[in-house]
Amino acid sequence: MLLAYFPRFLQNICIFTYDFFLTLFNLVAPKRRVGSVTPHGSPGAGGKWPKFIPPKEGDKRSPCPALNALANHGILPRDGQNIKFADLDRHVRNTYNFAPTFPTFTALFVAQYLNKNYNTDTCDLAEIGLHNTGIEHDASLLRQDVKFDPDQGVPYLPFIDELLASASGKDANGNRLLTVADLSRYSAKRRAEARATNPDFVLDKQHKAFGSSNCSGLLTIFGGRVADLELILKEERFPDGWESRVLSRMGMTFMKLNLTVFKLERGIKEEDYTHA
Ligand code: HEM
Numbered sequence: 001m002l003l004a005y006f007p008r009f010l011q012n013i014c015i016f017t018y019d020f021f022l023t024l025f026n027l028v029a030p031k032r033r034v035g036s037v038t039p040h041g042s043p044g045a046g047g048k049w050p051k052f053i054p055p056k057e058g059d060k061r062s063p064c065p066a067l068n069a070l071a072n073h074g075i076l077p078r079d080g081q082n083i084k085f086a087d088l089d090r091h092v093r094n095t096y097n098f099a100p101t102f103p104t105f106t107a108l109f110v111a112q113y114l115n116k117n118y119n120t121d122t123c124d125l126a127e128i129g130l131h132n133t134g135i136e137h138d139a140s141l142l143r144q145d146v147k148f149d150p151d152q153g154v155p156y157l158p159f160i161d162e163l164l165a166s167a168s169g170k171d172a173n174g175n176r177l178l179t180v181a182d183l184s185r186y187s188a189k190r191r192a193e194a195r196a197t198n199p200d201f202v203l204d205k206q207h208k209a210f211g212s213s214n215c216s217g218l219l220t221i222f223g224g225r226v227a228d229l230e231l232i233l234k235e236e237r238f239p240d241g242w243e244s245r246v247l248s249r250m251g252m253t254f255m256k257l258n259l260t261v262f263k264l265e266r267g268i269k270e271e272d273y274t275h276a
Pocket of ligand 1: 062063064065067088089092097098103106107110128129130134135137138139140142143211213214215218221222240258264
């Protein structure tokens, strides 16, 4: 990919300009049809996912449920190794109905923090979880901090149960939904707890933004649907028939995602969980 040879600032100008136009296009273009969100010919089209096989001894996994699910279904290599950046980019885009901008930006960023060449090198899922220098940070919602769980590849079920139990929303059919306010509250609690219990705790502004951006994926791509998230977060597995809840023709853009990210981050009141 040509963009990978551009300096970072030029990459960003190109990606964010394109993102702006895709956002405008999405406003006027007809939405994708429910049942046909995953592109024809891509794994998962029509809700038919390749077989789920949990990771075996020696397989690599990341702190990201969305990437691990791709490996558990064989969309990325099942052993989580030798992943081409272009494949990461393409499969994140097609599986989750992201606009091309988010996956490309993220894959380029991963290549950059791993000191690798997007076009010629590969990475493994565990490497993607590089602590603090990369995207991975303390006070996550689905994993204990690196201090207590250096591996980061396996979901921490007590956190996930607590998060899902906090869901206060309901859809028209009475199904339980996580809301922005639920995510803000649980993020605040996790930040306060981690700050109090982890002697190595660090969470800078950039990593707060990454955290809220990841959590926004739970609300947008997964629609906050608790029944789906039970399987996706705990087993890193797609329910049969699952597809992205984002129906935009060109997929979820950065601009659109950031509306949720800002609301979520603004609602985080860590002081509510800090006991003197
Ligand atoms: C190339 C694409 C992606 C990369 C490189 C990536 C990487 C990561 C990393 C490193 C983390 C750990 C952050 C932490 O410490 O909490 C993470 C967490 C997460 N990611 Fe991804 N991710 C990608 C795509 C996605 C997508 C498409 C979604 C949603 C559909 C998603 C949802 C999440 C969620 C929910 C978490 C957990 C956040 C938490 O525990 O607080 N990611 N991701």
